[in-house]
Amino acid sequence: MNAHSTVNAAPPMVVDGVSKSYGSIEVLRGLTLRVDPGEILCIVGPSGVGKTTLLRCLSGLMPPTSGEVRVADQVVTEPLQEIGLVFQDYRGSLMPWMTTLENVLLPLRGKRMNLSDARERSLSCLANVGLAGHEEKYPWELSGGMQQRVAIARALAYDAHILLMDEPFGSLDAQTRFDLEDLVLDLRRRLGISVIVVTHDIDEAVYLADRVVVLSGKPATVIDTVAVDLGPVRDQVASKGLAEFSRLRGRILNEIRRKK
Amino acid sequence: MARRIGKHWWIYEIVQFATYFWLPVVLVALWWFISSDSQSFFMPPLSEIVQTLLNDIGNGELLEAAAFSMRNVGTGLSAAIVLGVSFGLLIGYNSVLRSAVWPLIAFLRAIPGVAIIPIVLVAFGVGPGPQIFVIALGCVWPILLNTIDGVRGIQSSITDTARAYRLPRALFIRQVLLPAATPQIMAGIRISLAVSLTIMVVSEFSAGNQGLGVYISSGVQSFAPSQVWAGTVFIGLIGYLTNVAFVLIERRILAWYFEIPRRTATKITSIAGAENERA
Amino acid sequence: MTLIVRRLATFAIFGLVWALAVHFGNVSPNILPQITDVALATVELLGRDTFYIAVATTVRDAAIGLAIASVLGVSAGVAIGAMPALERSTRLLIDFGRSFPQIALLPIFLLILGASSQMKVTLIAIGCFFPILLQSIYGARKMNSTLQDTVRAFRLPWRMRFFRVLLPSASPFILTGFRIAVVVSILVSVAVEITSPVTGIGRELAEARDFYETDIAIAYAIYAGILGVLVNAAVDQLERRIVRWHLSDKEA
Ligand SMILES: Nc1ncnc2c1ncn2[C@@H]1O[C@H](COP(=O)(O)OP(=O)(O)OP(=O)(O)O)[C@@H](O)[C@H]1O
Ligand SMILES: [Mg+2]
Numbered sequence: 001m002n003a004h005s006t007v008n009a010a011p012p013m014v015v016d017g018v019s020k021s022y023g024s025i026e027v028l029r030g031l032t033l034r035v036d037p038g039e040i041l042c043i044v045g046p047s048g049v050g051k052t053t054l055l056r057c058l059s060g061l062m063p064p065t066s067g068e069v070r071v072a073d074q075v076v077t078e079p080l081q082e083i084g085l086v087f088q089d090y091r092g093s094l095m096p097w098m099t100t101l102e103n104v105l106l107p108l109r110g111k112r113m114n115l116s117d118a119r120e121r122s123l124s125c126l127a128n129v130g131l132a133g134h135e136e137k138y139p140w141e142l143s144g145g146m147q148q149r150v151a152i153a154r155a156l157a158y159d160a161h162i163l164l165m166d167e168p169f170g171s172l173d174a175q176t177r178f179d180l181e182d183l184v185l186d187l188r189r190r191l192g193i194s195v196i197v198v199t200h201d202i203d204e205a206v207y208l209a210d211r212v213v214v215l216s217g218k219p220a221t222v223i224d225t226v227a228v229d230l231g232p233v234r235d236q237v238a239s240k241g242l243a244e245f246s247r248l249r250g251r252i253l254n255e256i257r258r259k260k
Numbered sequence: 261m262a263r264r265i266g267k268h269w270w271i272y273e274i275v276q277f278a279t280y281f282w283l284p285v286v287l288v289a290l291w292w293f294i295s296s297d298s299q300s301f302f303m304p305p306l307s308e309i310v311q312t313l314l315n316d317i318g319n320g321e322l323l324e325a326a327a328f329s330m331r332n333v334g335t336g337l338s339a340a341i342v343l344g345v346s347f348g349l350l351i352g353y354n355s356v357l358r359s360a361v362w363p364l365i366a367f368l369r370a371i372p373g374v375a376i377i378p379i380v381l382v383a384f385g386v387g388p389g390p391q392i393f394v395i396a397l398g399c400v401w402p403i404l405l406n407t408i409d410g411v412r413g414i415q416s417s418i419t420d421t422a423r424a425y426r427l428p429r430a431l432f433i434r435q436v437l438l439p440a441a442t443p444q445i446m447a448g449i450r451i452s453l454a455v456s457l458t459i460m461v462v463s464e465f466s467a468g469n470q471g472l473g474v475y476i477s478s479g480v481q482s483f484a485p486s487q488v489w490a491g492t493v494f495i496g497l498i499g500y501l502t503n504v505a506f507v508l509i510e511r512r513i514l515a516w517y518f519e520i521p522r523r524t525a526t527k528i529t530s531i532a533g534a535e536n537e538r539a
Numbered sequence: 540m541t542l543i544v545r546r547l548a549t550f551a552i553f554g555l556v557w558a559l560a561v562h563f564g565n566v567s568p569n570i571l572p573q574i575t576d577v578a579l580a581t582v583e584l585l586g587r588d589t590f591y592i593a594v595a596t597t598v599r600d601a602a603i604g605l606a607i608a609s610v611l612g613v614s615a616g617v618a619i620g621a622m623p624a625l626e627r628s629t630r631l632l633i634d635f636g637r638s639f640p641q642i643a644l645l646p647i648f649l650l651i652l653g654a655s656s657q658m659k660v661t662l663i664a665i666g667c668f669f670p671i672l673l674q675s676i677y678g679a680r681k682m683n684s685t686l687q688d689t690v691r692a693f694r695l696p697w698r699m700r701f702f703r704v705l706l707p708s709a710s711p712f713i714l715t716g717f718r719i720a721v722v723v724s725i726l727v728s729v730a731v732e733i734t735s736p737v738t739g740i741g742r743e744l745a746e747a748r749d750f751y752e753t754d755i756a757i758a759y760a761i762y763a764g765i766l767g768v769l770v771n772a773a774v775d776q777l778e779r780r781i782v783r784w785h786l787s788d789k790e791a
Contacts (some may be wrong), residue, residue: 370768
């Protein structure tokens with residue numbers, strides 16, 4: 001039944017010397033990163049540093065000025081089948097005229113998938129994010145957290161192995177944010193997808209990530225890459241109480257502060 | 261409120277109802293009594309007007325005229341919708357095309373539809389064809405401009421999503437662009453509805469041998485003022501009912517936009533809406 | 540630069556299609572005259588006294604009708620918008636009036652007032668009344684509630700309330716209504732002139748058409764359009780000035 005039974009299906013993503021300028025203003029300079037299959041990578045940095053810009057380059061929505069992004073040795077020049085996007089503004093990325101199910105189905109219809117297969121797959125992905133029974137609702141009938149779950153289900157149904165999320169939980173309340181963070185960890189564990197999360201929230205970054213990349217400066221460069229050894233299973237209370245957690249958190253916070 | 265009144269809630273409902281209806285009822289009653297012994301040739305008693313109205317509805321004359329007129333309005337408006345929406349999607353979506361044709365559109369749409377009427381009617385004669393043509397010509401601009409605005413106003417997060425999920429162009433236009441622009445398109449159609457009725461009336465006043473306008477103007481020629489009044493009242497009723505029907509359809513099509521829960525009886529209390537759209 | 544080229548090209552293509560269609564389609568000049576003839580006619584009109592008289596008459600009557608509609612529409616609209624009970628009572632009447640194709644009243648007023656500019660002005664005023672009325676109602680209704688509370692707290696007399704609070708806060712909406720009404724005023728004016736023997740652009744157009752001077756008729760239609768654009772631009776200027784006044788008022 002489950003469309004993602006193969007673990008570790010995600011291809012590696014390589015960011016090779018990516019720079020980006022808007023006109024004469026250079027925003028990103030020479031970023032080099034690697035996202036391993038099944039890894040959760042968090043990107044943190046101060047507001048306006050260029051996180052969204054980086055994510056748009058990674059997704060193929062925008063070409064970098066120089067350097068390249070590769071997914072499984074294929075250079076990303078336009079949005080790829082392997083990549084699913086979840087935007088910061090959950091109000092804007094779901095089609096308000098479509099029900100939950102139709103929203104998840106839409107990309108599959110674009111792939112010319114057989115409709116009954118597509119339905120079945122969409123329903124199973126909605127169940128995967130805990131939205132069984134909400135298929136016929138419109139976005140305005142759902143809470144912000146539920147809408148963001150729909151966006152995640154849509155990426156999963158599309159068969160994305162790499163999830164790109166731009167401050168996905170920024171506008172949600174704390175409890176909902178915790179639930180969705182755990183959902184992301186759970187999906188990674190069960191489906192073997194890679195996830196790249198851009199966030200403002202350093203706690204969130206340390207809690208979710210296998211590695212945290214810290215961006216800073218104008219133009220932005222990678223000033224540190226922090227490995228987080230908290231294991232694949234995490235707990236909102238226990239993990240955040242660990243000494244290691246607060247050590248990492250303090251380190252990242254200091255780095256961002258020092259650069260300012 | 262209703263709870264406080266308890267088991268006499270129906271009194272409250274009647275009072276509510278009455279607040280909407282008392283003034284029109286009073287005005288019609290005043291008209292009735294003041295005009296009842298009117299000696300003025302041009303202002304016949306309301307009773308006489310109603311008599312004519314019922315008479316000509318009964319013998320089919322008015323209904324036939326209305327059917328002719330409204331068929332022209334419906335056909336012309338439909339043509340305008342098809343043309344306006346298709347070209348609007350194309351022009352709104354393609355920024356190169358839009359910047360190129362914009363001044364020409366601004367120039368053409370400035371020419372009032374009513375000014376075209378005599379030119380077309382003398383060229384092509386009277387009859388449904390030319391009348392449908394002028395109605396379509398007058399109605400296409402508000403729909404075209406509103407569709408262009410609607411497409412341009414689409415949120416970038418929506419177009420980004422469509423690109424990220426690689427929607428093929430046809431699917432994108434049908435499932436994303438068109439629904440996203442629909443609220444604005446409906447606003448344009450609403451303006452065009454008013455335009456279509458005006459053009460219908462003017463074109464039938466200036467030439468023609470059938471239709472509501474002809475019914476009225478033949479009343480002028482044959483010095484039958486009660487026929488003029490009856491026809492005018494009838495056009496008013498048609499205009500009102502058409503607008504009510506439009507609002508019902510709009511609320512159905514745009515249920516997602518107005519966030520109307522499904523399977524809920526919706527009461528419309530007014531057909532008014534802010535006119536911030538491009539007229 | 541390329542933009543200008545592109546735009547000129549659109550006009551050129553439009554003109555070319557027209558010219559070629561008339562030329563090779565053997566279209567009778569009664570149906571569609573050659574584009575060059577229309578161009579000549581627009582120039583020719585500028586040398587005719589009747590043209591200026593017609594434009595002046597249309598503009599004058601439109602302006603008078605608009606002025607009447609503005610006074611009535613704004614005062615009624617603000618009053619209705621400020622009083623919910625009045626709004627409920629008049630809602631059906633207003634809905635009926637706004638969905639009425641007002642030009643259909645022409646024969647009635649033709650009977651009562653005859654083919655006079657009085658009759659034309661009346662119809663223009665009726666046509667312009669509804670957009671102004673509706674927008675004034677919204678404007679007055681949308682007046683923010685803190686402002687309303689302040690007004691109540693200070694027990695301002697009604698005249699002050701109307702001129703100092705309601706009117707200024709509703710003015711952006713009223714301007715929108717006025718902008719719609721300006722276009723309507725020219726439209727109704729032309730429509731009345733076309734269908735009844737009163738002077739103005741529409742009359743000249745219809746008469747040119749009756750004499751099969753189609754190029755002159757089209758030239759008049761073009762001038763009617765240009766008139767609409769000019770009047771719209773004038774309202775733009777007015778709006779900008781009022782908005783600036785609004786802003787400086789707030790900063791002070
Ligand atoms: N389309 C654009 N054109 C020109 N400059 C832009 C554009 N988009 C972003 N910028 C600039 O690039 C810089 C980085 O923007 P970006 O949105 O990537 O930052 P961010 O890290 O995502 O910020 P935030 O945390 O507030 O979301 C900013 O200074 C911004 O003003
Ligand atoms: Mg951002």
